[in-house]
Amino acid sequence: MIYTVTFNPSLDYIVSVEDFRLGLTNRTSSEMLLPGGKGINVSTVLMNLGIESTALGFTAGFTGDEITRRLEDMGVKNGFIQVGEGLSRINLKLKSIDGTEINGQGPRIGTDKVDMLMKQLGKLGEGDVLFLSGSIPSSMPDDAYQKIMAMLDGRGVRIVVDATRDLLMKVLPYHPFLIKPNNHELGEIFGVKLDTRQSVIPYGKKLQEMGAVxxxxxxAGEGAVLIDENGRVYEEPAPKGKLINGVGAGDSMVAGFMAGYMEKQDYQYAFHMGIAAGSASAFSENLATREEIEAVYQQIIG
Structure with a gap:
């Protein structure tokens, strides 16, 4: 079974505003309301590829109820734990000014609720896949990822970690099956600037030496690089297409990679599926559909 964890899920209010002006009343030209958060994005793309997963994490208040309702309507299973106080986040994403977002804080998550999540995850075993994605809320211990991975160590669970800097570095001793830094995050870890596919390879190998499988x-526009567990290096330029919405492209990439790997246990195929899913989402208004992913995949291998 596949599980995704989103500690702090959200309702994403995605709007376009023509000729946005500060200090004045602006009106939307388009708007969408979607369940959001990195783990939820992974579950959504897996569902689009016909793969079942269960989304885990915490929700609160009427916004939390709406997140759960929308996921159920989409066909995504969930085991969210209800937090008694506060509200799940509403994140405002302004499409017409690329990358402009206002993200909410989310509820305070008590230790009793964290313990409940740990009990859920404690049931995982051989053959299961777990995605740990995104930041850890300030109300939770900052070693939450480490505790989860320590608990599951040696159980045959393939764990995917998509997190930044310190969160990522601290889990490497537990040998995550897959990590997905971008070139900027990789450069920040090692204090270098990495702009080409060739330049990231030695630093990716260093993360592998530290424990990543x-x-x-x-x-982004330069494509992607994979260093697999056997030391083989794969690289591909970015597929051709128009960037429409970069939100969720990285989550789509890890979902596509693991979908491909579970299908064929072939790293080159998984790599191409990851690029196809990430790019297809970037070229789409929403997270990519199976048809959109397959179209980009054919472009990559063609």
Missing amino acids: NVLISM
Whole structure:
């Protein structure tokens, strides 16, 4: 079974505003409301590829109820734990000014609720896959990822970690099956600037030496690089297409990679599926559909 964890899920209010002006009343030209958060994005793309997963994490208040309702309507299973106080986040994403977001704080998550999640995850075993994605809320211990991975160590669970800097570095001793830094995050870890596919390879290998099994490095318009557990290096330029919405592209990439790996246990195929899913989402208004992913995949291998 596949599980995704989103500690702090959200309702993403995605709007376009023509000729946005500060200090004045602006009106939307388009708007969408979607369940959001990195783990939820992974579950959504897996569902689009026909793969079942269970989304785990915490929700609170009427916004939390709406997140759960929308996921159920989409066909995504969930085991969210209800937090008694506060509200799940509403994140505002302004499409017409690329990358402009206002993200909410989310509820305070008590130790009793964290313990409940740990009990859920404690049931995982041989053959299961777990995605740990995104930041840890300030109300939770900052070693939450380490505790989860320590608990599952040696149980045959393939764990995917998509997190930044310190969160990522601290889990490497537990040998995550896949990590996915981008080139900027990789450069920050080692204090260097990495702009080309060739330049990221030695630093990806360093993360592998520190414990990561497979290292997938996303590079936006430059493409991507994979260093697999056998030391083989794969690289591909970015597929051709128009960037429409970069939100969730990285989550789509790890979902596509693991979908491909579970299908064929072939790293080159998994790598191409990861690039196809990430790019297809970037070229789409929403997270990519199976048809959109397959179209980009054919472009990559063609």
